[in-house]
Amino acid sequence: xxxxxxxxxxxxxxxxxxxxxxxxxxxxxxxxxxxxxxxxxxxxxxxxxxxxxxxxxxxxxxxxxxxxxxxxxxxxxxxxxxxxxxxxxxxxxxxxxxxxxxxxxxxxxxxxxxxxxxxxxxxxxxxxxxxxxxxxxxxxxxxxxxxxxxxxxxxxxxxxxxxxxxxxxxx
Numbered sequence: 001x002x003x004x005x006x007x008x009x010x011x012x013x014x015x016x017x018x019x020x021x022x023x024x025x026x027x028x029x030x031x032x033x034x035x036x037x038x039x040x041x042x043x044x045x046x047x048x049x050x051x052x053x054x055x056x057x058x059x060x061x062x063x064x065x066x067x068x069x070x071x072x073x074x075x076x077x078x079x080x081x082x083x084x085x086x087x088x089x090x091x092x093x094x095x096x097x098x099x100x101x102x103x104x105x106x107x108x109x110x111x112x113x114x115x116x117x118x119x120x121x122x123x124x125x126x127x128x129x130x131x132x133x134x135x136x137x138x139x140x141x142x143x144x145x146x147x148x149x150x151x152x153x154x155x156x157x158x159x160x161x162x163x164x165x166x167x168x169x170x171x
Contacts, residue, residue: 018047018054022062030123033095037088055084070094102127112144117168120144121161134161141165 020043025036044055060075068075071090079086097105106127112120121141128137138161142150149171158164 018049018058020044020047020049020058022059025064025067027066030119030126032097033092037092041088052082052084056087059084059087067091067095097127099129099131102129103131106132106140109144117141117145117149118162118165121165121168125161137161138164 022043023036023039025033029036040059044058049055049058056078063071063075071087071094074083074087074090106124110120110123110127124137124141132140141161141164142153145153145168149168152171153164153168156164156167158167
């Protein structure tokens with residue numbers, strides 16, 4: 001029976017076993033690379049994994065092809081100091097959208113799919129950050145809804161976009 005991280009991860013133990021599953025990275029997922037990295041780090045924290053080398057090795061063993069293609073130089077030649085932090089920072093640098101890229105993605109349009117309007121709006125808001133005014137964001141959001149829903153929401157007195165998105169969920 002495999003040991004869990006809590007049972008066998010004492011300091012100085014050269015035969016550590018960590019039962020950690022790295023979540024799949026989905027390109028263009030809401031939250032992006034930063035959310036994915038935070039999930040990975042949280043799993044390391046819960047397993048009480050603190051060694052930079054262990055984190056690096058575990059991360060490298062689980063990286064999807066989309067990421068390894070862009071950080072192979074670090075994988076093949078790991079730094080001797082802070083290998084996990086270096087890998088993590090490089091992944092973020094390679095995949096995090098710039099302000100211009102986020103606004104471009106927003107303007108090109110993101111698919112609502114079968115998500116609730118409030119979920120769709122959260123992604124729009126994350127892409128917009130402080131680079132798009134609330135008035136523009138409101139118009140873009142309403143334009144993505146069925147006309148009948150947009151017409152109803154247009155007459156609502158609320159000026160808070162989050163409330164507008166929640167109201168759209170109820171239609």
